[in-house]
Amino acid sequence: MKSVSCTGASYLAPFVEVVTQDGSSYRYGKVTPEHTREILLRHFKPVKLSSRVKASVLNLLERIVEEPYAEPVIRFPSDIRDSPQINYFESQKRIATEYAGEMSPLDISDYIAHRGFDAFKQCLLKLTPEDIISCIRKSGLRGRGGAGYPTWQKWLAVRSASGDVKFVIGNGDEGDPGAFMDRIIMESSPFRVIEGMLIAGRAVGAQHGILYIRNEYPLALHRMSEAIEICRKHGLLGPNILGSDMSFDLKIVEGGGAFVCGEETALITAIEGKRPMPGLRPPYPAESGLYGKPTLVNNVETFAVIPWILLHGADNFASSGTATSKGTKTFALAGKIRYGGLIEVPMGITLREIIFKIGGGIQNNKQLKAVLIGGPSGGCLPASLIDIPVDYEALTAYGAMMGSGGMVVLDETDCMVEIARYFMNFIQRESCGRCVPCRIGTRRMLELLEQLCAGKGSESTVAELERTALAVKKASLCGLGKTAPNPVLTTLRYFRDEYIAHTKGHCPAGRCKALITYYITDDCIGCTRCAQRCPADAIEIRPHQKHEIDTTKCTRCDTCRQVCPVGAVLIKKRNA
Ligand code: SF4
Ligand code: SF4
Structure with a gap:
């Protein structure tokens, strides 16, 4: 056992x-x-x-x-x-999460028995750094952290940079709310991440590796730290690895959980002990990164894929996916999906297959309304687009993006204006404040969205929101600002009628609290449950009689509707 x-x-x-x-x-x-x-x-x-x-x-x-x-x-x-x-298990293709549910995370003999470190040994003993980079190039692997930059190009740039000291950084900061791909990979396959970083170190000529892991991930921190110690004891990290001339060691830096650290220059400043803020590029980290030295930054999922490619062949990896997006991608499937969790699927799979075949469809037999893909700065794609393939270019063409792999499924009860407000609230807090378009623009977009959700917006509010979103996208310094308007722009593109309804004081989904009231119908059996649970004392207890809601006290928390055994509590939409 x-x-x-x-x-x-x-x-x-x-x-x-x-x-x-x-x-x-x-x-x-x-x-x-x-x-x-x-x-x-x-x-x-x-x-x-x-x-x-x-x-x-x-x-x-x-x-x-x-x-x-x-x-x-x-x-x-x-x-x-x-x-x-x-369907859930067998529709997936496991590469980054290979042996999920099979290996003990910290048992190095188990990992070695599953051909663990064979790829690294091959790189150390048989392949030149150029061979390794060429294999990664042939595989078509693109960075799994969000931007989708070709991995081999980054590796070659660091390899070609002059300097005796070079760094490899594994980004395990994962700032997207609801995303947990990197966490699961680090908790489940710590040796795999280390092996990927070792191979990268060998390819680019680095001696130092740093894993940047957010401090809200205690199990990932524990397992990665333990795995590093175990590797040191087995001669897989440290000086003269396995008796070779390669020296490479890893250390962990705990991150404070800043979304902007998904941007590699901000991540580097955080590791240097400064406030994380993106820098101007060039110079790129490949030339002048951590402490001014050539630095390779990849996401931990990217590193987890590397050993598989070396072991099974670039062609094998490239045989999955589309013309421009090869291999597999992990997604954190969340929201109103029936079977949520971490999945890994071949690139090119459709959203329909992910949501209905793997995810089992929508909870409570509701209708799919949209899927937010790419995290809080991704895009909301409507149900009518669920047959598009999941690849970098297709998602971008429709206003979304791959991001690091957060996928939130929304149903007919979700309000798209409120969804845009929710994610803008997150993003504007995470803006590092360095550049004006992002710092002021995200704040202004949030104010406009709040006005709309409160029923206080007009059509000019919607127009200003769109103008601001386009300006922020164009003028922001880094990826956070450039992608921050995506939820606004995609909901405007696909759900503009909902914005217009809000300008008339109506929330079609009945979610915006200012635009709804709760009432009790004649079906009430007087069980008193709602009155006992109402946190605002908005319902007087009247056993065996029809209850009433005092709308002046009601905070629209929805508790009464959830506890009513006969469905007598209903929502009335304003201006319906
Ligand atoms: S929605 Fe919440 S606050 Fe309003 S009546 Fe029901 S339980 Fe009370
Ligand atoms: S929970 Fe439902 S049935 Fe019971 S008193 Fe409240 S409205 Fe009436």
Whole structure:
């Protein structure tokens, strides 16, 4: 029995997989301690007859006593081919998350048994740095952190830069709300990340590696630190690695969780102990990066992919994906999706396949309205575009972007103006303030969106919002500012009618609090639940009588609607 790396199936956690001696696999989701005996007895029969009888009797007694209260275990045998869970797992292609749910994260012998460090040894003993870069070039790998810059070009630039001291930085800061790709990769495959950084160090001629990990990721920090220590003990980090002339060591720098650190020059200033702010380019980090030395910055997912490419071949990697976007990409599937979690899929897959085949569709049988792809500065694509392929160029053409891989699914109950306001609220707080267009522009966009959500905007508010968004996109210094208007611009592009409705005091989705009121219908049975739970004392307790909401006190928190057993609490949209 062993605890293993994350399977990515967050919606099934806690998750148990039983692999029997003949190799058959049986998966169990949402397992509780009470389920474990039953699961084990299903697969591992006690040898002695007396033990078998005892186990059966105990099991029966437990069922009689506990069955009415216990949640049934959800069982997903892998031989049910049409099960949604099988779709979830088998529609994916694992490269960065290879061996998810199979290996113990900190067991180096387990990693080595799965050909761990073979790619690095090959790079160290058989390939020249130029061979390595050429292999990465052939694979078509583009940076997985957001910008999608060809990885080999960065590597070659650092390789070609003059200087005895060079750095490799792994960006594990992951600032997008709702995204957890990098966290899972670092928690699940710390040796894989280290191996990718070792290969990069060998290719570019660096001696020092730094992993920048946000301090809100304690498990990732712990596992990466432990893995680094283990590698040092095995001679895989430090001076003269495996007896060669290569010396390379890694250290971890804890980040404070700033979204702007997704921008590599800001990340570098943070590592130098300064306030993270993007710098003007050129010079690029490849020429003058950390402490003025040539520096390679890649996302941890990019590093996790590298060993696979070296081991399985560039052509093999490039055989997945589209003409310009090769290989696979991880996504954090969140929002109103039925089966959320971390997935890894081939580039070029459609949003429809991700949302409906892997994700099982929309929760509570609601309709898909939009999908926000690319994090808080990504774009909202409407349901009508779910057949476009997921690749860098296609997403950009429709106003979204790959980003680092956050994917938030929205349903018919979501208000697109409110969604734009929510993400603008995040982005304007994360603006580092260095350049005026981003510092002032994001603040102004938020004010305009707040006016619209409050029903205080007019058509000129919408026009000013659009003008400001275009100006911020054009004039901002770094990627944060240039992409900050994306949610506004895409919601304006695809959901302009919702903006216009807000200028008339109407929120079509019934989400903007200033534009709705709650009321109770004659279906009320007087159970008093809503009155007991209302945090604003807006409902008087009147047992067995129809209840009423005092709209002057109601804060529209939605609690009463959620607790009402007969659906008697409804929302009235203003100016409907
Ligand atoms: S929406 Fe919230 S504040 Fe308003 S009546 Fe219901 S429980 Fe009370
Ligand atoms: S919870 Fe529903 S049924 Fe119960 S008193 Fe409130 S409105 Fe009436």
